[in-house]
Amino acid sequence: MFTNTSRQEERTGKYGTPRVQYLQELVMQFQNASTEESKERIVANLANFAYDPFNYTFLRQLNVLELFLDCITEPNEKLVEFGVGGICNACADPSNVAVVTKCSGIPLVIQCLSSPVRNTVNYAIGALYYLCNASNKEEILKPEVVDVIKRYAAAGSVSMSFSNLAQAFLDKHLPQHK
Numbered sequence: 001m002f003t004n005t006s007r008q009e010e011r012t013g014k015y016g017t018p019r020v021q022y023l024q025e026l027v028m029q030f031q032n033a034s035t036e037e038s039k040e041r042i043v044a045n046l047a048n049f050a051y052d053p054f055n056y057t058f059l060r061q062l063n064v065l066e067l068f069l070d071c072i073t074e075p076n077e078k079l080v081e082f083g084v085g086g087i088c089n090a091c092a093d094p095s096n097v098a099v100v101t102k103c104s105g106i107p108l109v110i111q112c113l114s115s116p117v118r119n120t121v122n123y124a125i126g127a128l129y130y131l132c133n134a135s136n137k138e139e140i141l142k143p144e145v146v147d148v149i150k151r152y153a154a155a156g157s158v159s160m161s162f163s164n165l166a167q168a169f170l171d172k173h174l175p176q177h178k
Contacts, residue, residue, distance in 0.1 A: 020058045040078040047086035065099045072108040081120045084112045088123040091130035125165040
């Protein structure tokens with residue numbers, strides 16, 4: 001459910017932790033985490049906050065989008081999954097798209113298309129759906145990327161979610177593909 005300022009005040013109460021402070025605490029916990037399991041749990045939590053427009057400014061302010069991109073470069077598949085999931089959740093907002101693009105995040109998201117983890121691939125397709133715009137479409141709509149997405153679109157018998165997401169991407173960004 002999306003949040004607004006009055007709903008957030010209502011939920012946290014007079015003595016609750018403000019959202020930006022709570023997110024800051026999660027970022028600090030991630031930076032100080034000593035186990036992979038802790039990092040996975042914290043990034044998954046941050047990714048869950050990334051879907052709500054109420055949090056977008058805080059995520060940018062706290063460099064959480066950059067943290068998600070860093071996770072995509074890790075060998076830990078769970079960190080990759082939750083990192084690209086956070087990017088997918090946040091990229092409905094053009095300001096977040098600009099941050100991901102500026103931080104060279106598009107190639108990182110594209111490499112997630114070949115992940116062995118289904119959720120990672122789904123998040124990557126969803127993120128690319130939102131990331132692709134007039135200023136970066138040449139980077140995303142390369143023949144090799146379009147070919148992978150077309151294969152996912154044709155893979156309905158293997159995974160309807162891959163197929164439906166990939167088809168939505170093609171319909172939006174390559175309407176002439178039919």
